[in-house]
Amino acid sequence: MTVEAESYPEIKDYTKAVDEPEWFTALRIKALKAIPQLKLPSFEKIKYQRWPIQLKRPLKQQFSKPELLAELSFERAQHLIVQLGQQLVSAEGISELEEKGVIVCDWQTALRRHSDLVKKYFMKRAVKLDEDLLTAQHVAYLTSGLFIYVPKNTVLTEPLTTYFVQDATEKFDYVHHVTIIAQEGSELSYLENLTTIGQEKTTANIIVEVIAEDNSHVKFASVDRLGSNTTTYLNRRGHLGKNAKIDWSMGMMNDGNIVGDFDSDLTGDGAHSEVKIVAISTGKQVQGIDTRVTNIGRHTIGHILQHGVILSRSTLTFNGIGHILKGAKGADAQQESRVLMLSTKAKGDANPILLIDDNYVTAGHAASVGRVNQEQLYYLMSRGLPKKIAERLVIRGFLGPVLAEIPSQLIRKQLMVTIERKLVDGQKDE
């Protein structure tokens, strides 16, 4: 224990209890010291600053009861990680990955067993500790997570599936970190499911860093269904080397207020990021989604495709930012953001932002916010389908172009089930 930690009693007790390495505790303190100088990040047309999004509860261990998971169902998967709150509940089919030199372990274990690796990558390449107030708070209050490392030229044929269940049966904030490192020439398919159990008003601060080294390929998929009383900052960021590729497929099916900050930094020549997002906002919730791809290397490709649906009095904002830096010759930045309104009281926004600092590049954008097509509804209803079912079919058609582009059929199916459930629930408020 460093002398400095002594002056931060809440950190001292926690870090001692979880037995974390000193360097990490020092990082927490560094973050705490930086906080007073840092500001909340700002996102175009997303006003979240007054939400209870800042972490204020002291670091504390949460011991969740595993029986809470009984009410959830998990899809079978060959490689499966289930975490409840701060704890690892199950890890199936991980040892066969370890035989290939792959590391998949929960955050505390990673800090103890793979300290050097974590130190090398954590908040260094993709997201930075002192980037803004929320990233600094993330480091200061981090209590759970997963560390994934795929060695050079290793190809995982089966996807790795994770369920991260926030335990909001008690007033604990959920501060969660995932680091994925895909070494040169490796391939990984990863599916993340975020959910909440419990109804306490809590804050979630989640950061996912994907480091895709040269010639690696990461398929990242997520189905996010955080609870209605959880206010969330969700940051997913990719850092891509030469000819690396990340396919992002994200389903934003949360019930509470959330800011999603999804970025890809195409640093290496020929790096390629495909971002597909479907989102549904219901009730009175606000979902603000800021998706950015930055072309830094030459001949880099950044594509954003996001479609969302809004019901009741909800809000959904899509920002699409394509930023081509000077020197990114031959870069391509394309984006499409569309919002479908099912209610006149809902608010939707689709903002295309293209920032181009070099010549010899290609870029394009499309954005729209529109009402549901009445002719389609009429046609479906004229065959006897009730209005709500007809609406769901039209919505499915609207989201179809995004879903069709999701590389994995399994994820597509899972996402469709979640979409249907979210819509059925959302229509109850109509």
Added chain:
Amino acid sequence: MTTLEVKNLHVSIDGKNILKGVNLKMKTGEIHAIMGPNGTGKSTLSEAIMGHPAYQVTDGEVLLDGVNILDKPVDERARAGLFLAMQYPAEIPGVTNAEFIRGAINARRPDDDPLSVRAFLKKLDETMAVLDMTDEMAERYLNEGFSGGEKKRNEILQMMMIKPKFAILDEIDSGLDIDALKVVSRGVNKMRGSEFGSLIITHYQRLLNYIVPDVVHVMMGGRIVKQGGPELAERLENEGYARLRDELGLKIKLVDEEA
């Protein structure tokens, strides 16, 4: 036996009066045809009966077995037994034809007794065979990228699968070549029986060679101006609408008439 009765129906669209008191009565077991020149309100009649939101009924009633359906939403009218084969069916991406038709059938059944996939597929295969439709049509997205002829066949396919009490066929013959016309007619004729009635809207008598109607109505200027048997259709084909209009002493300008 079920009856469908249109009483003194007045309908306007965008403030323009199109139907000016239509009266019509039919029973299951009967096939009626409505003929008339362009712009006379035939399609308006069909859309108003089905309940298209753009058409405002300003007066009159549509009674299904004596019950006015005009205050019911579109889906309830459909489940009560009405079907409209549309002139321009909407395209619904992302929803397969088969899934849609099965959904429509199950919307008429109790929640705990849906039609099994197996039974449904068997019936779908048989019906598609009658209409000379290829298997892949079942898995394509609803009407998306369908040719004009494919859309018409698909409307008839839905009708045959859903088995409504009354089917209104709005210019089901337009854009069809003679072979497709025969196929579509075969589908409708297969439905004929005491539990099924149809109101066929057409410009041309040709369709009525294949689906012989019991009653022919002639519509002009937003009203039904004459009724008769199948011979009336043949007479119109030979003599044209203008002659009938003049004979009836109507002061109506036909849309396609030379000035």
